[in-house]
Amino acid sequence: MLIGELSRRTGVSSRLLRYYEAQGLLDARRGPNGYRDYAEDSVVTVRQVRALLDAGLTTEVIRSVLPCTRGEELRFDWCAELRSLLDRELTAMDERISTLRHSRDTLFGYLAQP
Incomplete structure (x- = not known):
């Protein structure tokens, strides 16, 4: 096609x-x-x-x-390599989420100031 x-x-x-x-x-x-x-x-x-x-x-x-x-x-x-690769990707996503949460909380703190 x-x-x-x-x-x-x-x-x-x-x-x-x-x-x-x-x-x-x-x-x-x-x-x-x-x-x-x-x-x-x-x-x-x-x-x-x-x-x-x-x-x-x-x-x-x-x-x-x-x-x-x-x-x-x-x-x-499934094979060990594929599970390992996706586990690493999931861990990296969790780390990015944690970093974003920290950044969000920091920005929220700035906005909460009088």
Whole structure:
């Protein structure tokens, strides 16, 4: 399928689809006319990428996670490396949340001053 069709079926812009391809998250063959040609399973891949982005993962991490995903419901084929990677990501998110809470409390304190 061409990029416009993939965009229509996934609700993701053509620009983002090209970005996913550049990041190594999505594969496309090139036809003789130079147009991108996506396989049918690209729809599922794009939906998986979107779900992983919504979970706060970077495209670099997603590139490592995608080979272990299956289905539109985003299920994983668990291995020690994948669990370890996602555990590290979760720890990093918790640290960022803690830092944001501290910053928020500090700013709130400034605003509470008379």
